Amino acid sequence: MEEKLQEGRYDFQLTEEQEQRAARLHEENINIDLLFQGPLSPKAIPQAVAQRLKELCEPYRDEPMVYSHMPAKLLVKMMAAGELPQYKEEWYRSGITAGNRELHLNDMETILDSMGQVQLQFDTAADWLVKARKAEDIRAAKQSGRKAGIVTAQETDGLGRNLGLLETLHQFGLRVLQLTYNNQNLVGSGCAEAANGGLSNYGVRFVERLNQLGIVVDTGHCGKQTTLDACRVSSAPVIASHTGVERLYPHMRCKSDEEILAVAGTGGVVGIFAMPWFVHGDPANTTLDHVLDHIDYVVRLAGVDYVGIGTDWPMSDVEWSLIYFKEHIAPRLGFAKGDGPSTETVKGLETYGRFGNFTRGLVARGYSDTDIAKIMGGNWLRVFEQVWG
Structure with missing residues (x-):
């Protein structure tokens, strides 16, 4: 493991003794990224593959949503065909025990399509990647040297008012569901919604149904009142699977102290993301130290038991597609x-293979072995054990 951390080490100015401690902890701990866009990323995808994807996608350029989402889908198919050994190599290089595999619930077409995409990953990598339905599945994966995928989703639009679909998705393996994605939906208001309306009456029933099924309620992209309402209900x-601290950087994607304390009050966890535009004012010069500042803040405010990691970055995509996404899709x-x-x-964190820098950074900031284990994955695992069983 120490050799893996040598490559791409962020300069925390650790002593050799600290480096050895960090390497040991990263190897021993159950490390969880609850917004794991990888394992691939622009810097981990061969240039020849990126060019091939561009050629395959070019005929769909006049269909923005199709064009934007196609590279990620094609990468999964290439992995399934045995053409992308980097998929497994980069996941193992990262030392991440478990990361989410994301469903898209925008509408019925995307629900069915993404279920196929997610299942293909598990079926193709069945010898080393398991679907986590219980917390014990993650522990077992760690013990056997395999990896665990947690099925999650970030939007609920495609469900309409059909709560029965939640049971079907749970049977498929859905274990974490975000209530809103930025905007208003039937459940509640997202963080980009000026009205800040909170949960609807239907949203209250929605949360109650998630509780009954054993699906974790996620407020990552939710508005302030929706977050507070979810914690109350x-x-x-x-x-909050992937967010930051509003007091450190006042972005709509970050949470107020009140929200952070509310999440902690439920026994939940605030996952800190590593998004250059959301944690610091200069995206071109955002460092892991800036991300760790957000972790430190939650620890001081709410306690070390209520913070984790949900990087949300780097995305499993290619550079040209990300530029197109920012210009045409993000708005x-x-x-x-x-x-x-x-x-x-x-x-x-230029690639997922450098995820060990999180452990190194926590060592540099003086956290104990026990607290590092909590932040790197133990806190998420505690929530999963409570909700999933």
């Missing part, structure tokens, strides 16, 4: 012009 821990999703995913990365 839910009988199980509520999380449709409620992001301000020029905001949202593009080509910048956090210095220290």
